[in-house]
Amino acid sequence: MSELTMTTDHHDHGPAKGIGRWLFTTNHKDIGTMYLVFSLIMFLIGGLFAFVIRAELFQPGMQLVDPNFFNQMTTMHGLVMVFGAVMPGFVGLANWQIPLMIGAPDMALPRMNNWSFWILPFAFSMLIATFFMDGGAPAFGWTFYAPLSTTYAPPSVTFFIFAVHMMGISSIMGAMNIIVTIFNMRAPGMSLMQMPMFVWTWLITAFLLVAVMPVLAAVVTMMLMDIHFATSFFNAAGGGDPVLFQHVFWFFGHPEVYIMILPAFGVVSEIIPTFARKKLFGYHSMVYATVSIAVLSLVVWAHHMFTVGMPIAGQLFFMFATMLIAVPTGVKVFNWIATMFKGSMTFETPMLFAIGFVVLFTIGGFSGVMLAIAPIDFQYQDTYFVVAHFHYVLVPGAVFGIMAGVYYWLPKWVGRMYDEGLGKMHFWLSFIGLNITFFPMHFVGLAGMPRRIPDYALQFADFNMMASAGAFIFGTSQLIFVYLIIKAARSGETADQVPWESAEGLEWTLPTPLPYHTFTTPPVIEK
């Protein structure tokens, strides 16, 4: 007994030396850092692919790459950004913040945590290695519809399937770890309804992950069987159905969209109250809204498939269910605005990103409502209007959410203040760049430009050139972010224990610089 007390009290022991610290660590802060760095690297690689896409689309005609390589670029851009940048980015935030916010010493399953992370670099090395294989990388879109991804796929598809399996295992383990941590490791006295919004949104996200990642695993396994073991799940000639692929894929794919956005809702719900100096408006309705979004997200998948020729009853059901999502989403937006209303606001970088999030995510929400209406979706489906829509919810949505979180908590993580001037510059260049990139895509989409084409008719030329110019601004301005993080990690003035005037939450009760082990004694929660 006394020995146990000895070890738990011994909280000044630091990290291991050398590379071993990163390979064998079970510390949530180290693993969180690795996830975030990995996410940033993937963000830059995925951005490089986007750069190639936008360079080819700068002018009509084929200039830089051949159509097959162009398809590889769109495919890998999507896969790397979704599975490599956004998802690990949020898991990194979760690793750092959830134990700090619920007063836990670490994640509940620290060794599994290490494994969840270390699967990822191998999965993505394998995925990116497909570029060097015979026939090139997957070129069937990140949605990999069969039979283009089975019968007609390049041989590297098998490696793609294996990589997706590994990512899935990593995500499922990460999600289980988060659920177990939140349910078992909260500081004594912290009820579920006292948890910070970020913890709540991640809890719900983790349940979505556990619900749908196995479905993704199922669909790629069915592909594997079709390709190598002569089954016909997705082949009509053998009694299968190509549309079955889409149903199974989107049963994963739609909740996946919310997996990428709910944690961002959480981050923004932490940041806005801090910089408005006012408590989050409608905490309870925020929680209920998040739960209803998650539940609805499981029954709307076929709105991605309005043109496959579903029976009309199916069309109507999925249209109504999809429209319904606007209600809880609206509640969240209204609550953020009500939090700002009659506050006392300042606009440091995290707040700028949070406000940018609310405005631009809402624009993505509006185009989402338009897309939900089945008869007019026929005109939008698979056009640049859709590309504009999901980039509005993913870039200023998910990506801004991660960046806002990084700016907000970075002073606590590295113990130093980041350069506020550079941060603001990063925000404004990103904000302007992405709007120049993605807003014109609404127009070309409505005017008739299909997505995933390497070349386009002349009437789309001007807006495409504009989008490409915007993409170059947005892309290069991310280097500011990289420089800013390195700079803050290495030098600069030490941050205050609470760098933001009215930040609340257990993480701010901890000293700066943050000790390697925190909350070895649980904090006391006031009722």
Place this chain on the structure above:
Amino acid sequence: MRQIMHLFGMALLVSSGSALAAWELNMPRGVTETSHTVYDLHMLILWICVAIGVVVFGVMFWSIYAHRKSKGAQAAQFHESTTVEVIWTIIPFIILIGMAIPSTTTLIDMYDSSESDIDIKVTGYQWKWHYDYINDGVDFFSVLKTPKEEIYNEQEKNPNYLLDVDNELVVPIDKKIRFLFTANDVLHAWWVPEIAIKKDTIPGFINESWTRIKEPGTYRGQCAELCGKDHGFMPIVVKAVTQPEYDKWLADQKAAGAAKAAEADKDWTLDELVTAGAAVYQKNCAACHMPDGSGMPPAFPALNNNPMMQGDDVTAHMEVVINGVPGSAMAAYGKQMTAVDLAAVITYKRNTWENKTGGMVSPADVQAFMDK
């Protein structure tokens, strides 16, 4: 007065001309009853969203302006109000019901493809369309007409760049046309914005849609579902004409079909077949196997210096072209081409580049192979 009318007419011309300009912002209103309904619904939803946006962002930016610390704003203490929260849950709900009603009626109308005057089967291929006028026995392929030189910037691009085909889909106006969609290989989607039809074409399944075009004209669209390498290069052109013009076109097509059938009985020389085969090759084979026969290994093997095209035995070569290679992108062209075209393209491949067999495969040989 006449001058004014003339000016007005000019203005109309200019504005319709500028509709083709590069700064097009919105969906075309289209030329069918359905497309007008769809357009109106689109604008209705758009304006509702804009109105909500103005209110929501208005409140937000006003707060940002008025409730900033630098202006000495003191934070209020409220953080809950059941009344307000119930109101802003119910209002969006009511707005959504308002959107759902016209959407549902439009959708029901779009799904009613009964009592059609003309049935056309549309089949998606990698990377071309096949149109079959089921009741009239006319069918043909429709392939991109834009030359490679324009795509690779060696030649100035014409105004219909990438939106031009060799054989247009000709239909009469004011008739209910039912489309039956299917595909031969992967998924495609047949989309013409001005008639508001987009439908996936799925191998092994048939989808339906219908239209009734009100104005004669040429309406252009594209494949909307990623279907591989040349997804961006399989446009759709619909030409709507009056009934007499349509009848004439149909008669011409039937006559041309009969002439084509007669060709099979003709005695072909090697040179004739090679010349005809070169054209067939460029249209159907060059996209994957490349104009110079170098292919894109491993998916699309090289044909130049390919042992299959050089030996004396033509059976293996005919087998691949006519019946395809199951489980690969190589389609069974026996189902797509006439015996003459098959014979021509096979003969061409055996007598071009560095394949110099000097041998000839006649339409009769092909027919015999297919009848076996």
